[in-house]
Amino acid sequence: MSVDDNTPVLRGCIKLPLPEDELLEVTAKAKDYAIMHGAAMRSKTNFSPDSLNFAPFVLVPSSFPRKEFEKAIALQPIINRLMHNVAHDEEFITTTLAETIKVDEFTANLFNIYRKALAHGFTQAYSVGLLRSDYLAHVYEGCAIKQVEINTIASSFGGIATHLVPMQKFVLQELGHSDKLQHMPKNEALSGLCDGMVKAWDIYAKPQSVILFIIEDVSYNICDQRFHEFYIRETYPHIKVLRRTLTDVHREGKLGQHKELLLCVSLSLSLSLSLSLLTASLSLSLSHFFCSNNTEVAVIYFRAGYEPGHYPSQGEWDARYLMETSLAIKCPSIHYHLAGTKKVQQALAQPAVLERFINDPEEIKAVGKIFTGLYSLDDNEAGNANYEMALQTPQNFVLKPQREGGGNNVYGLDIPDALKRMSRVERSAWILMDLIHPPLSQGYMVRPGGKMPPEIVDMVSELGIFGVVIGDADHIVHNYQAGHMLRTKLSTANEGGVAAGLGALDSPYLIDSDDEDGYF
Ligand code: ADP
Ligand code: MG
Numbered sequence: 001m002s003v004d005d006n007t008p009v010l011r012g013c014i015k016l017p018l019p020e021d022e023l024l025e026v027t028a029k030a031k032d033y034a035i036m037h038g039a040a041m042r043s044k045t046n047f048s049p050d051s052l053n054f055a056p057f058v059l060v061p062s063s064f065p066r067k068e069f070e071k072a073i074a075l076q077p078i079i080n081r082l083m084h085n086v087a088h089d090e091e092f093i094t095t096t097l098a099e100t101i102k103v104d105e106f107t108a109n110l111f112n113i114y115r116k117a118l119a120h121g122f123t124q125a126y127s128v129g130l131l132r133s134d135y136l137a138h139v140y141e142g143c144a145i146k147q148v149e150i151n152t153i154a155s156s157f158g159g160i161a162t163h164l165v166p167m168q169k170f171v172l173q174e175l176g177h178s179d180k181l182q183h184m185p186k187n188e189a190l191s192g193l194c195d196g197m198v199k200a201w202d203i204y205a206k207p208q209s210v211i212l213f214i215i216e217d218v219s220y221n222i223c224d225q226r227f228h229e230f231y232i233r234e235t236y237p238h239i240k241v242l243r244r245t246l247t248d249v250h251r252e253g254k255l256g257q258h259k260e261l262l263l264c265v266s267l268s269l270s271l272s273l274s275l276s277l278l279t280a281s282l283s284l285s286l287s288h289f290f291c292s293n294n295t296e297v298a299v300i301y302f303r304a305g306y307e308p309g310h311y312p313s314q315g316e317w318d319a320r321y322l323m324e325t326s327l328a329i330k331c332p333s334i335h336y337h338l339a340g341t342k343k344v345q346q347a348l349a350q351p352a353v354l355e356r357f358i359n360d361p362e363e364i365k366a367v368g369k370i371f372t373g374l375y376s377l378d379d380n381e382a383g384n385a386n387y388e389m390a391l392q393t394p395q396n397f398v399l400k401p402q403r404e405g406g407g408n409n410v411y412g413l414d415i416p417d418a419l420k421r422m423s424r425v426e427r428s429a430w431i432l433m434d435l436i437h438p439p440l441s442q443g444y445m446v447r448p449g450g451k452m453p454p455e456i457v458d459m460v461s462e463l464g465i466f467g468v469v470i471g472d473a474d475h476i477v478h479n480y481q482a483g484h485m486l487r488t489k490l491s492t493a494n495e496g497g498v499a500a501g502l503g504a505l506d507s508p509y510l511i512d513s514d515d516e517d518g519y520f
Contacts, residue, residue, distance in 0.1 A: 010063040010520060012441065012442060014177050016444075023453045034167055039054060039163050040160075041221055055223070056503065058506040061168045065137060065143045066510035066511060066512050068135075068137055072370075076133065076466075079467060081358070083469065084469045087127065087338070113324050117334060124326070128470045131155055131469065132151045133464065134148040135147055135370070138437055146370060147371060149345060158192070158466055158485065159223065160227065162189050169184060180509070187484055194232050196331075196478065200299045200331065201239055209297060211240070213225065213303055214323075215243050228301075246311065250316060261296065261327065265294075305320060307405050342401070346431040349371040372436055391420075395412045395435075397432050398432070399411075411494045438462075441459050464485040464487065466483050467481055488503065
């Protein structure tokens, strides 16, 4: 896709290939290290709640330009503030999404919750943003980073990424390269993100209240989520963590006198055990009727709710609305969720729009530089011109809908057919983006059930920087950068979903540009 025969290869961390016997031994060790330290996932093909596979990983850390890494880290608090300001700009969110919600039912449903919450006034003024800004280095601009997207909901892999650094350090040490460890930046994503939730819990200021994780029916990325839960429980034992699906919240949740989110915890559990023969609707009404043990929720951390499949019925939408109108501090609140849509990202990249949200001209310049071309496909003059441009030179673009979680985009030469199948109005649910051309790196990608020993493959890495921002419409009370993650995919793949099978977890090995060959 975005790489061709001429794409340069970044200087590697160590010389490859490794001798086969050494490679076999260290790979076997690394797999066990990964499982034993929780760099692991549930198997999708052979699911069992009782077992784990190691998460796909890259054996030796992949190179990433140091200057660009440091730039991304330094920019994060600015991006946090930008997203916080965008989320609180009702007019901007409303006008930006106006065309999209006419045709995109999912975004329209989210927007509807936003609209209703706005109409009643937000019960909780504070939001927590646990963000992840994703970047690819762009070879045509000296490997300068370009933002792929910004995630405002379920920004994942902070937990596993934190544990991957020691794993790759262990591998380098085993291979006799202890001298290289100094070029692997420390990563405190897990504590950074969890401390953000705890700061929100402190703002809520009720000692008995809990942090609620909203989860999918089946969590394949269980270790990442459990790392968050266990870190909170171990570091702050007085704060309880609950895990519930949207469906559970629909069944167990209600608002208290002051709009507190109350979950009927112990009773509904015992009910579901003792009344397992009764129908769901009966147990629902009984749990509401009998519930004597309500648990108050201080903070809601959404690890689900970002795709249509998470809302199989109106009940899940009702649960989302119930939570939104509650006093609990949401991570993200609905306006933060909407601020993370691709459509908003595209609108932000228009000339002069950043000035609306950032005061400092230097900061505007710095943020502007990480944007690549983003184009509207709305049914108007500009949108129709962009449509024509995509038909003429599709190889330069990615077409993206308002979805998260990977596997939804259309690339290059597939774009014209996809666009021609849409009506003019349907196009406004999509945006067009310049294809970023990342440099290659070479290494061993190790996957459960994969070939042993692994082969050297051409790969591309995407850097994610985590950020935490907490505040209300007028004030930001916490704003910091919170670690990073690196996801590496085969260069032949358009996307690198780790669970989907083409991506692998990785961490950056920082390299400096030398005068002659740059990073290559
Ligand atoms: P999602 O919300 O599904 O994660 P993304 O915008 O992150 O959507 O796109 C998914 C993947 O597609 C990215 O991780 C990246 O590998 C690839 N991708 C997205 N945008 C671009 C782009 N402009 N140039 C090159 N690759 C891209
Ligand atoms: Mg993404």
